[in-house]
Amino acid sequence: MIHIEKLTKQFGALTAVDSLSLDVGEGEVFGFLGPNGAGKTTTVRMLTSLIGPTAGRATVNGLEIGRDDQAIRQTVGLLTETPGLYDRLSAEHNLTIFARLYGVGDVPDQVQKYLRMLGLWERRQDEAGSFSKGMRQKLAIARALLHEPEVLFLDEPTSGLDPEAAKLVRDFIGELKAEGRTIFLCTHNLDEADRLCSRIGIFKTRLITVDTPANLRQKLYGRTVVFHVKQLLPDWVGAVRALPFVRSAEAADSRLVVGLDDPETHNPDILRQLVAAGADVQFVGELRHSLEDIYLQFIEKAGQP
Amino acid sequence: MNRIQTIVEKEWAEVFKNRIVLFTVAFLPILFTALPLIILYTTRGAASAGDSADLPPSFAKACGSITSGECMQIFLVNQFMILFMMMPLIIPVAIASYSIVGEKATRSLEPLLATPITTPELLAGKSLAAAVPAILATWVGFVVFVIGVPFVGGGPALITSILGSVWLTAIFVVGPLMAVMAVNFAIMVSSRVNDPRAAEQISAVVVVPILGLMFGQIAGVIVLNVQLMMLTALALAIIDVGLIYLGARLFQRETILTKWK
Numbered sequence A: 001m002i003h004i005e006k007l008t009k010q011f012g013a014l015t016a017v018d019s020l021s022l023d024v025g026e027g028e029v030f031g032f033l034g035p036n037g038a039g040k041t042t043t044v045r046m047l048t049s050l051i052g053p054t055a056g057r058a059t060v061n062g063l064e065i066g067r068d069d070q071a072i073r074q075t076v077g078l079l080t081e082t083p084g085l086y087d088r089l090s091a092e093h094n095l096t097i098f099a100r101l102y103g104v105g106d107v108p109d110q111v112q113k114y115l116r117m118l119g120l121w122e123r124r125q126d127e128a129g130s131f132s133k134g135m136r137q138k139l140a141i142a143r144a145l146l147h148e149p150e151v152l153f154l155d156e157p158t159s160g161l162d163p164e165a166a167k168l169v170r171d172f173i174g175e176l177k178a179e180g181r182t183i184f185l186c187t188h189n190l191d192e193a194d195r196l197c198s199r200i201g202i203f204k205t206r207l208i209t210v211d212t213p214a215n216l217r218q219k220l221y222g223r224t225v226v227f228h229v230k231q232l233l234p235d236w237v238g239a240v241r242a243l244p245f246v247r248s249a250e251a252a253d254s255r256l257v258v259g260l261d262d263p264e265t266h267n268p269d270i271l272r273q274l275v276a277a278g279a280d281v282q283f284v285g286e287l288r289h290s291l292e293d294i295y296l297q298f299i300e301k302a303g304q305p
Numbered sequence B: 001m002n003r004i005q006t007i008v009e010k011e012w013a014e015v016f017k018n019r020i021v022l023f024t025v026a027f028l029p030i031l032f033t034a035l036p037l038i039i040l041y042t043t044r045g046a047a048s049a050g051d052s053a054d055l056p057p058s059f060a061k062a063c064g065s066i067t068s069g070e071c072m073q074i075f076l077v078n079q080f081m082i083l084f085m086m087m088p089l090i091i092p093v094a095i096a097s098y099s100i101v102g103e104k105a106t107r108s109l110e111p112l113l114a115t116p117i118t119t120p121e122l123l124a125g126k127s128l129a130a131a132v133p134a135i136l137a138t139w140v141g142f143v144v145f146v147i148g149v150p151f152v153g154g155g156p157a158l159i160t161s162i163l164g165s166v167w168l169t170a171i172f173v174v175g176p177l178m179a180v181m182a183v184n185f186a187i188m189v190s191s192r193v194n195d196p197r198a199a200e201q202i203s204a205v206v207v208v209p210i211l212g213l214m215f216g217q218i219a220g221v222i223v224l225n226v227q228l229m230m231l232t233a234l235a236l237a238i239i240d241v242g243l244i245y246l247g248a249r250l251f252q253r254e255t256i257l258t259k260w261k
Helices: A040-047 A069-075 A091-101 A107-117 A133-145 A163-178 A190-196 A213-221 A234-241 A263-276 A291-303 B002-015 B019-042 B044-048 B057-063 B068-106 B109-113 B119-152 B156-162 B165-190 B196-218 B226-250 B253-259
Strands: A002-011 A014-024 A029-033 A055-060 A076-079 A151-155 A182-187 A199-204 A206-211 A223-230 A246-252 A255-260 A280-287
Touching (some): A014 A199, A029 A040, A029 A190, A040 A151, A091 A133, A091 B002, A107 A133, A163 A182, A182 A190, A199 A291, A234 A246, A234 A255, B002 B068, B002 B119, B019 B044, B019 B068, B068 B109, B068 B156, B165 B226
Parallel strands (some): A076 A151, A151 A182
Antiparallel strands (some): A002 A014, A199 A206, A223 A255, A246 A255
């Protein structure tokens, strides 16, 4: 659905996006993570044909940026970093303007559909300027969806929202995902990306890595299993560490934290070893590294020479 | 065309909710139309008794066979022709400044630029939204003025003069050309500032040449005649083409998103 080849954008001497290559499949929710100033918004602007690349090429839904710009803008939806609403106009009027600009067939019906879907129907006559941040963001999302775009670009959709409003927006993105829409999601919210995205790209001017959240964890840490043992002895830690399939074994209070690649196969072996040594194993669980840990590791690595 | 219409309607719906713009668009034509009528009414006795010796010689000569009183009335009212020429300058500046700088302030330009609207459509919509009210207000003001002249003591020679080619060229040719100039100048200024009032004040320099024309006429250095009006129209047409070109260059998506601060 989105195909990017060595896409580059320079502003004078500054390189904002450096040779980005990436593919996003149909119906995929792709998370684009990166620190402030990494070039995420510039990438989205290029992919939505708002600005042109300095080098490289990209196609969105089979349409080439720089050549089919108007057609691209017709088939993609963009939620910008700030809602950018017409504050003096009502919610309904805001959407009506954009529905007409997108050439939507039945404007009143489509406007009503999205106002109802996002819970704004009762406030449709109110000026957008009187809305809370969450409502403004929902109205901006409705605006991005009015023309039923095949690809949706969401730039920081929950940024600056309180937890309740952020959850509402996140749940709605989840609904869009369930509908099978292709979504390119720029976010700082790593938990959000973890929950919503099938793949994640970590980006800081260049694409540092791209994979599923599970594979990113695997790449960095392998998999980690925690054995809670009553009175853990140092010998047991050494014995587990000596097993050929164990990547690491560390003691943390009464917990034995073991890194290994295939816990489904090897957990029983470790368990047998511990029990044979006289350990009282209370329970076993898998430690899930947060996406934040992964993100910070990759960004740190990218910053190193 | 539908998209241009949408932009025009959007601009009017939003900008006219701004009291400052509404005041400029509504009050200015009322003031500039009422002022010459009031002056004409209050000076009707003095004007009819006027002596052509009080007039600039170049103007008195142009009056030909009409009475000196009527000549005085025409001279007096001609000073206000400049006011009618100022309307299509001041009103679009107010609308365009608030429209463009307002969009910058609320960051609503990016979602708008993300739609399939083309840059010429967007620019045309914004320009029409600013120019049309100014041109209409000028024309309506002029019609009201023409209707009002006989009721405030204006003689037949004055009415003939107002409905003559100088005034009609000024109102129906020069006025719209001035509106186009003002809009495009305001667009250029608006791209560089972040405060609508600053944009409006800076853009107001387009009025300066008209003020020069007014003072030149009062001093008798300039006599507004058809030749001068046609020359002004020609000069404005050339300036407009240049400003439209510059405005269009400035109003590109990439420029707006990356350089407009």
